[in-house]
Amino acid sequence: METAETTKGLITEHLTAFVERMGSQNKAATALKISNGTVSQIMNRNWDLISEEMWRGIAAHLRLNKKEWASVETRDYKMLTQLLTDAQDNSNVFAITGEAGTGKSHTIRLYTESHKRVYAIQCADFWNRKIFLQELLSSMGRDHSGLNVNDMMNEVVRTLKSQDRPLIILDEADKLVDPVMYFFITLYNRLEDHCGIILIATDHLAKRIMAGLRKNRKGYKEIYSRIARRFIEMTGPSTSDIMAICMANGIQDQQQIRKVMEDSDSDLRRVNRKIHSLLAQAN
Numbered sequence: 001m002e003t004a005e006t007t008k009g010l011i012t013e014h015l016t017a018f019v020e021r022m023g024s025q026n027k028a029a030t031a032l033k034i035s036n037g038t039v040s041q042i043m044n045r046n047w048d049l050i051s052e053e054m055w056r057g058i059a060a061h062l063r064l065n066k067k068e069w070a071s072v073e074t075r076d077y078k079m080l081t082q083l084l085t086d087a088q089d090n091s092n093v094f095a096i097t098g099e100a101g102t103g104k105s106h107t108i109r110l111y112t113e114s115h116k117r118v119y120a121i122q123c124a125d126f127w128n129r130k131i132f133l134q135e136l137l138s139s140m141g142r143d144h145s146g147l148n149v150n151d152m153m154n155e156v157v158r159t160l161k162s163q164d165r166p167l168i169i170l171d172e173a174d175k176l177v178d179p180v181m182y183f184f185i186t187l188y189n190r191l192e193d194h195c196g197i198i199l200i201a202t203d204h205l206a207k208r209i210m211a212g213l214r215k216n217r218k219g220y221k222e223i224y225s226r227i228a229r230r231f232i233e234m235t236g237p238s239t240s241d242i243m244a245i246c247m248a249n250g251i252q253d254q255q256q257i258r259k260v261m262e263d264s265d266s267d268l269r270r271v272n273r274k275i276h277s278l279l280a281q282a283n
Contacts, residue, residue, distance in 0.1 A: 027141025070248040074241040076234045087196030088167040095199040095227040098234030101267030120169035167196040174201035206231040236266040
């Protein structure tokens with residue numbers, strides 16, 4: 001069983017890596033929405049005054065999972081990683097769609113954790129323009145206090161233009177309301193050939209944009225043009241992907257692997273849950 005000290009040590013290691021990726025303690029603190037002093041105390045292992053609630057909050061933000069889980073490079077993982085790399089290295093713009101459970105968010109997290117100047121935000125349908133820009137600035141480690149919408153957009157553009165090959169990833173982009181979705185056009189126009197942008201969501205994104213085109217809704221022709229009039233589709237896990245995930249995570253028996261496949265419905269979340277269920281039964 002993990003001790004509290006071991007858990008805190010693990011969080012500290014991940015926090016240190018996060019600080020390095022963000023470029024400074026101050027930027028990391030802003031992104032985590034905690035004080036710079038707290039970051040310093042944790043990294044210096046002055047843990048006595050750090051509350052359990054703070055530890056849990058940092059662990060949640062860094063997405064540390066207590067479950068042991070071995071990641072596998074599925075065909076969708078490889079394709080999406082290649083597209084993310086292309087977008088960042090060449091300032092390209094892509095719209096990528098995939099059903100729930102294809103591993104989109106997991107792949108984005110792994111890519112973000114291993115690359116600098118990558119700013120991924122998980123969009124929500126209640127966001128207005130101000131919240132969207134606040135979340136984007138926070139992911140970049142920039143303070144948005146006292147800034148209006150125009151100031152925040154200028155700060156986003158100024159920060160990104162000062163960097164070498166940055167990448168913005170808008171996960172669950174289909175949840176953005178139209179006034180916020182139009183910001184994609186603004187970001188593209190002001191950062192063209194300097195910053196990569198990824199829109200990623202379920203196929204609802206493609207359906208929504210195509211419907212907007214048919215109805216001649218404001219901005220949709222511009223959005224469609226800027227994604228090169230193309231949606232790149234993820235295919236979901238193959239049988240060999242599921243088999244590899246099973247074997248990497250302790251399921252070796254062929255009969256049990258078949259059970260995972262039969263229960264999967266091409267959804268990696270279902271694969272995860274079934275594997276954990278089988279392992280729990282074995283214990």
